[in-house]
Amino acid sequence: MSKRWHPRSGWIVWIGAASLFLLHHDFWYWNDRTLVMGFLPIGLAYHFAYSMAAALLWAGAVRFAWPRHIEEWADQPAPSRPQSPVRMKS
Amino acid sequence: MILTIAQTSLTPLWIIIAYLGLLLGLGAISSRFFRGTAADYFVVSRSVGSFLLLMSVFGTTMTGFALVGSTGESFAKGIGVYGLMASWSGLIHSAVFFLIGIRLWAIGKRYGYMTQCEYFRNRFESPALGFLLFVILVLLLIPYLLVGVIAAGRFLQATTAGMFPDLFVMTLPNGNPHPLTGSLPLWLGSLVICLVVLGYVFFGGLRGAVWANTFQTIVFMVTGVIAFYLIAEKFGGMEAATARLLATDKSERVIRGSQIGNAQFFTYCFVPLSVAMFPHLFQHWLTARSARSFRLTVVAHPVFIAIVWTPCILIGMWAAGLYAEGGLRLPKNPDGTPISNAVLGAMINQLMHSPVLSGLVGAGVLAAIMSSLDSQFMCVGTMFTNDIVVRFAGPDRFTDRQKVWISRAFILAIVAVTYALAVYMMGDDRRSQSVFALGVWCFSGFAALFPLAFAAVYWRRTTRAGALGCVLVTAIVWCILFYRDVFAEKSAHSEDETLIFGMMPVAFIFGASAIALVVISLMTRPLSNATLDKFFVPAETN
Numbered sequence: 363m364s365k366r367w368h369p370r371s372g373w374i375v376w377i378g379a380a381s382l383f384l385l386h387h388d389f390w391y392w393n394d395r396t397l398v399m400g401f402l403p404i405g406l407a408y409h410f411a412y413s414m415a416a417a418l419l420w421a422g423a424v425r426f427a428w429p430r431h432i433e434e435w436a437d438q439p440a441p442s443r444p445q446s447p448v449r450m451k452s
Numbered sequence: 453m454i455l456t457i458a459q460t461s462l463t464p465l466w467i468i469i470a471y472l473g474l475l476l477g478l479g480a481i482s483s484r485f486f487r488g489t490a491a492d493y494f495v496v497s498r499s500v501g502s503f504l505l506l507m508s509v510f511g512t513t514m515t516g517f518a519l520v521g522s523t524g525e526s527f528a529k530g531i532g533v534y535g536l537m538a539s540w541s542g543l544i545h546s547a548v549f550f551l552i553g554i555r556l557w558a559i560g561k562r563y564g565y566m567t568q569c570e571y572f573r574n575r576f577e578s579p580a581l582g583f584l585l586f587v588i589l590v591l592l593l594i595p596y597l598l599v600g601v602i603a604a605g606r607f608l609q610a611t612t613a614g615m616f617p618d619l620f621v622m623t624l625p626n627g628n629p630h631p632l633t634g635s636l637p638l639w640l641g642s643l644v645i646c647l648v649v650l651g652y653v654f655f656g657g658l659r660g661a662v663w664a665n666t667f668q669t670i671v672f673m674v675t676g677v678i679a680f681y682l683i684a685e686k687f688g689g690m691e692a693a694t695a696r697l698l699a700t701d702k703s704e705r706v707i708r709g710s711q712i713g714n715a716q717f718f719t720y721c722f723v724p725l726s727v728a729m730f731p732h733l734f735q736h737w738l739t740a741r742s743a744r745s746f747r748l749t750v751v752a753h754p755v756f757i758a759i760v761w762t763p764c765i766l767i768g769m770w771a772a773g774l775y776a777e778g779g780l781r782l783p784k785n786p787d788g789t790p791i792s793n794a795v796l797g798a799m800i801n802q803l804m805h806s807p808v809l810s811g812l813v814g815a816g817v818l819a820a821i822m823s824s825l826d827s828q829f830m831c832v833g834t835m836f837t838n839d840i841v842v843r844f845a846g847p848d849r850f851t852d853r854q855k856v857w858i859s860r861a862f863i864l865a866i867v868a869v870t871y872a873l874a875v876y877m878m879g880d881d882r883r884s885q886s887v888f889a890l891g892v893w894c895f896s897g898f899a900a901l902f903p904l905a906f907a908a909v910y911w912r913r914t915t916r917a918g919a920l921g922c923v924l925v926t927a928i929v930w931c932i933l934f935y936r937d938v939f940a941e942k943s944a945h946s947e948d949e950t951l952i953f954g955m956m957p958v959a960f961i962f963g964a965s966a967i968a969l970v971v972i973s974l975m976t977r978p979l980s981n982a983t984l985d986k987f988f989v990p991a992e993t994n
Contacts, residue, residue: 382543386535387718393707395698401690403706406531406765409539413758416543421751423550433743435989436558 371426378419386412460614467811468611468818471671472648475664475822479652482660490855493657494566494834500739502748504662509736509749510756511665511672511823513545513727516603518760519676519817523799524792526768527775532708533768536720538761542754544724550750552728553737555909557746559987560738568734569839575908575987576916577979584923586839588901589731592894593828594870599891600825601642601874604818608641610797611814631783638878642871645818649826650867654860658739658834661826668819673760675816679800679809680763686803687770697773705769715954722958726898728905732824732831764796771795774803829870833863892949893934900926900961903969911973912984918973925968929961 391405398407491497500508515521525533556571565571568589573582613635620637622630636644652660687693697703704711727733740746774780775790782790782798800806800813837859842850850858877883904922907914937950937957950957978984 379543379547383721386539386543386721387714388535389714391708393709395703395706397694397706399690401694402766403531403694403769405706405708406534406762409531409535410758410762412535412539413542413754416539416546416754417751419543420546420550420754424747424750428747429554429743429989431991432554432558432989436561436743438562440562440986 375419375423375427378422382412382415382419461807462615463807464611464811464814465615467808468608468814471815471818472644475648475667476651478663478667479656479660482652482663483655483657485659486655486657488853488856490852490859491564491566492659493856493859494838495560495735496657496659496662496739498561498739499741500662500745501741502745504666505736505740505745506749506752506756507666507669508662508739508827509549509733510753511669511820512730512733512736512827513541513753513824514669514672514757514760514820515600515824516607516817516821519672519764519813519820520603520607520793520796522761522764523768523771523796524794526705526765527771527790527795528768528792529711530705530708530772531765531769532712532717534761534765535708536712536717537723538757538765539754540721541724542757544721545727545757546750546753548725548728549737549746549753552905552909553733554743554746555989556734556905557737557740557743558989563986565738566735566838567835568729568731569835571734572904572908572919576914576919577983578916578920581916581920581923582839582843584920586835588897588923588927589729590832590835592897593731593832594873595887595890595894597825597828597832597866597870598874598877598887600821600828601646601870602638602878602887604645604821604825605638605640605642605874605878607797607814607817607821608644609635609638610794611810612636612641639875642874642878645822645825646867646871649822649829650864653826653830653833654863657856657859658735658827658830661830662736662739664826665823668823671819672816672823673756675812675819676760676763679796679813679816680767682806682809683767683770683799683803690766693766693770693773696777697770700773700776702772702776705772713951713954716949716951716956719955719959722899722902722956722962723895724899725902725962726895729898729901731835732827735831735834736827767799768795771799774799829863829867832866833859836862836866889937890934893930893937896933896956896958896961897926897930899958900930900965902962903966907969907973908987912988913973913978914969915973915976915978917976918969918971921972922965922969926961926965929964933957933961 388405388408391408394404396404398404402410486492487497489497522533522537525537559565559571563574565574569582569586572585573579609632613632615634616636617634620634622633622635624630652664656663684690684693687696694706697705708717737746771780775782780795780798780802782794784790796813796817797810800810804810837855841858842855877887901923904919907922908919933952952960
């Protein structure tokens, strides 16, 4: 991840997520019998494309809103282990 | 999932046996990589990379429903089923992996956690919450396990119908041969599946499950696509298949129309939130080598869902047309409606007449079922070991080697108890249907606990009482709605989903759970900053 995370980049991703959430409700294709490529009902084609758009959205999130600092935080030695009942012996 | 078509060739059974043998072999190989530590047995030493994480998480999330249930639902309700279940899941599962999964992985790695209860207990400094969650999560998982074991037995029974006419004779009450006569009995099919899953999980631990899930995910994705291609070819191509449907009185299957209501379509978005509280998925998250390992899972999950679901939705839609033409025979419910879960098997048997394809699809369906079962068995064993035995005996009471053997003993016991319960449930059709209804409701229970998972990670003001209230309110509202649905109103054989004011019941349980968490938290004393600082990742400064 060469690009440094910027708060504004993250906002674009979350606006995209909210838009995609709303676009799920495709009432405009509710009764449309159009076939895409002669066999695929347009309502199904729309939701197939929706799945691809979701993948693109999350690719954008990984690219522009990735929490880089989490990895470093996880790798740092914990100051004290909160009440954990399991302690590895090896 | 009962097929009536007599299948005399042994080829499908041999293909399934070969597949199960491969799984056991994979389990044996994976056990050779075992490092002898508890961390290796429970969370693969947190060493799983991007590809294995994607395949194991996807395989765990998708059950046999992804192949058999999706085809049946599309047969009954048309293409709207994809938007209802698949595209919501694609968006929301990945959101949960990205927003919650990565943070829980980081906390788990930093403090060495193995189970969800351990995290919540320490996050809210509440042994009571840890114990309450343990009980609820195990109770929600048991029906889920039973559904998998019974479904696997039924599928093997249907696939082997007619193969052993002299060995396993079944008759109807009127003395005529049962349509499934000559098939492997339910108890035997379920036993075989339980033993195979036990075999690779017992020796290989979660590594065995991760490797097996990866293989199984490839199998069920590939077999689904092959079945789709060959079925479409049999119709004379995809255009011809859809044209035949449009010429029948089932042509409304190409639209959503009135088959799925507006409110149901929208409120189904709550169901995929269940992945945030699946204890078996939590355990898979902990196996990741690094946060970066999540990237492929987050991006590819919606694509994988589309690859599995789209062909099945089309097959189900075309099957509705074929059934309307009289070209497809299906077993019927007592009320005369066709059993929709039999559609995929019937399409393959009656259209293809190919024992090889039947065997491959059979292996694919079993792969989808087993890839969830293994993680669930493993997870319950891990929880009993870490949240009960180690917690009460003390962290230094056992060596790693002893912990691994305690866990193995628990896994063995859980498989035995699940199998015994499954055999008891199989003995009566009504009991069996109740298990499936309960299985569906379990998803609602997990989903309704989402506010707890989200608030634990993002809302510092969440209090111990708020978390406890959230869990208790979820349990109470769930029990009331479940009783109303399963015992009070619905007939035993109804396949329709229960709706409240047209909405999914999970929306109401979720609402009650979220309100309880927020209101009680605001009314009670927050946790100390010292505790909160341990669990909240500092914001990035650059």
